[in-house]
Amino acid sequence: MSLFPGGTGVTHLSVYDWTGPDGLPGGSAHVHLVCTEGYVVLEGRGRLQTLGADGYAETPLTPLTVAWFAPGVVHRLINDGGLRILVVMQNAGLPEAGDAVLTFPPDHLTDAPTYQAAAALPPDDPAAGARRRKDLAVDGFLALRAAVERDGPEALAAFYQRAAALVHDELPAWRDRWQNGPFAAANATGHQLARLAEGGFHHLHDGRLTVLGPPPTPTYGMCGRLLTYPT
Structure with a gap:
């Protein structure tokens, strides 16, 4: 099986140390719509700021x-010094297909072209674009945080509605990715259990070792520089 175990994906993340609008260094705030995200801290120290049901x-x-954290938790990483994380993402393929939506101010979330224009990185200077994008997302996050602290978690409803509308047209392609990737990986376990229950074991002869070397080139992600392993 070529998929990482469980139909997940793994990425090495070096969190941005760029200072944001509130003076804190770190990454872009965003939310995932269908994927749970996990962090394993490797080096350094920092903080995870979240907005959600709590x-x-x-x-x-x-x-x-x-x-x-599960889908719906708006999150922002703060880098207090050398923060490096191994990110484990549910539903490999879906995060890369646009599962995350940045917390831009509402006027950048009106429709997909407007959002994509704000989120795009210019090929001639992706670092500057990533920094501009990050600051815009932090501006939106700070406004959301103030609203949640004033009115409670229900204040996130308008942002959730806009985020869901932005990805609506992509959902059929996402379903195909899910069915052919993570769902197929989980379903394979069911077939193996059925074979074992019948006394079969021949699928064990198909086992192979897969080794992935470090990705050669980092990219500018939402939270920092990414080394993303293929899924």
Whole structure:
């Protein structure tokens, strides 16, 4: 099986140390619509700022901390020094297909072309584009945080509605990715259990070792520089 175990995906993340509009260094705030995201802290220290059903929270991150959050948790990483994380994403293929929506201010979330224009990175200077995108997302996050602290988690409803509308046309393609990837990986376990229950074991002869070397070129992601392993 070529998929990473469980139909997940793994990425090495070096969190941005760029200062944001509120003076804190870190990445872009965003939300995932169908994928749970997990962090395994490798080096450094930082904080995870979140908005969700429990309101606003800030979680310290130190080496060997493991934290994960379900779809709907708006999150922002703060880099307090050398923060490096192994990211484990549910539903490999869907995060790469646009499962995450950045917390831009509402006027950048009106429709898909407007959002994509704000999120795009210019090929001639992707670092500058990533920094501009990050600051815009932090501006939106700070406004959402103020609304949640004032009115409670229900204040996120308008942002959730806009985020869902932005990806609506992509859902058929997402379903195909899910069925051919993560769902197929989970379903394979059911077939193996059925074979074993019948006394079969021949699928064990098909086992192979897969080794992935480090990806050669980092990219500018939402939270930092990414080394993404193929899924």
